[in-house]
Amino acid sequence: MNSRFSKSTQTHLARLGVLLALLLGALFAGFPVLWMVASSFKSNTEIFAYPPRLIAESFSAGAYLAVFTNAEKVRFFLNSYLVSGMVTLLTLLVGILGGYSFSRYTFFFKKPLNMLIIGVQAVPPITLLIPYFSLIVGLKLHNSYLALILTYMVFTLSYAIIMMTGYFNTLPRELDEAVMIDGGSSFVALWSVLVPISLPGIVSVGIYTFMLAWNEFLFALTLTKTTDMRTVPVGIQLLMGQHSYEWNEMMAMSVLGSLPVLLLFLFFQRYFIAGMTAGSVKG
Amino acid sequence: MHARAPETAGQRPRQAFSNVQGLLSPAPQPVFQACFPSEKTALSTNHSQATTFQKLPALRKKLVPFAYLSPTLLLLAMLSLLPIAMVFFYSLQDNVIMNKTPQWVGFENYSKILGDSVFQQALLNTLYFTGMSVLFHLLLGLAFALLLNTRLIGPLPKALFRMVYILPWVFTATIIAILWRLLLNPNGVLNYLLLWTGLVSDKIEWLSSRQLALHTVTFINIWAGYPFYMVSLLAGLQGIPDELYEAGRIDGANGRQLFRFITLPQLTPIIVSLAMLDFIWTMQQFTLIWMTTGGGPIRATEMLSTFTYKLAFSSYEFSLASTSAFVILLLSMGVAWFYVRKQRASDE
Structure with a gap:
């Protein structure tokens, strides 16, 4: 057999094999998501139709309409946007200040504080839940937005400080010094020079923070009580608890509830992946 | 889900965040450090002043x-x-929170909790759930990363596949839970496909069978968690210098040997980091279990987190729940301590 021919055949076979494996993997990863989207456009009676069909005869956006016209469900979304937005804003603000301090100053207790910030990330949420419950009730914050915003920040803040410190460390000190020679304070240097340059890092941290807050379930379940204060993840659970399952509406809510993170992912893929891999990849 | 736990001081802070600028850049650097490297310069400034x-x-x-x-x-x-x-x-007390006058009992609650058969089962379930999740996250993540790193197909299809593969990571645990409840419903599409292909002859109760439920929730968690490994390992693969492979080929190594003696050793530090972080997070998983089985049927999928939650907010046994919560903290901190030590070692 001609050796060149056999080699190109081999490459073709290898390519075919890889493509087949990739398709199988895509089916594994993507089919559940496809099924979720497809089900959200079905009527509830067709959810378990036999045989199952990806696109039902009654294809309609009725489930979405039902979610949008239900004030209670719209409120879940508003709550989630409000809480996640506030958490992101406050985390970035406090995180930038903290990161600046760690990057530019040396101070008493720096090492233990650094260890604490690192350690907080390994504390299981369930450990904090009982004292949080008693603290939040004690402060009369139970069932309030502030309860969620404050408690979420403990987890988002560590990450933000560590990331911002790392980012500021990559920026030369001459930048701040130039501002200070002109008579500006370190505060001015931070906000007028460092923060604008650090925007890519800030976007990464912001996306990650928003996602953590948007997805949080355990604290939202415990620290809020009335339906009008619930966020999307807990709202979906409430729908499940009822006796008749409105599967199509739950799927529509799931699609809508995933949309913010999905859009962030599609438009900011780089930042998203940077934030995601930051902790584990070591060159 | 948690923020990524950190590594200790990195030697090349200047490159931190390099993966922000170039997606999965060839030499991804840890972003996590940073608190220390600046200290030297900071000290010298202070001294002069x-x-x-x-x-x-x-x-x-x-x-x-x-x-x-x-x-x-x-x-x-x-x-x-x-x-x-x-x-x-x-x-260390009894009747906390619910009662205004709690009693001091010392470490009595600890012996109660550690001797509790439900706690013991929850511990075993958590270890199984966590161990299997970490193992299969790694295997799937590595397999997909290797597939996506191939040179046999073009960059555009590769980018598309990568996007599909990352999808599970975009969804929150609540949504993943109800999505799989729909798929795994006895009348659902998965059972239909299995019956249609003749692989099974009866509908399977994936989540309500005592024998299957633990495996099923573990499977769902594996589906939900592998993208984190995949993305990190892909970055790691792209960071391996080509010269290493060339040298290997000159020495006559075949594909399998190249993988065994170049790829795998180069990825090992990332793999160890990933596995430890994943172990810490998976051990804390609450939402997925709560939304799929709630720990049932009859404790078959009870985890330390669901056990503790029920103890506190269903039985109002806040003292025992606090004890259990503190034990979980100690377990987490134990793993985290190994992680930090390992990071320190690799920095030196």
């Missing part, structure tokens, strides 16, 4: 970093140190 003997400005200068850190310090003290002290304090 101390010679000016201006005491008041020197004091002011010492307070500046704390001014920047004050919101952080306040939040951390109130929402991490205080609660941890509280939960430990609760665990």
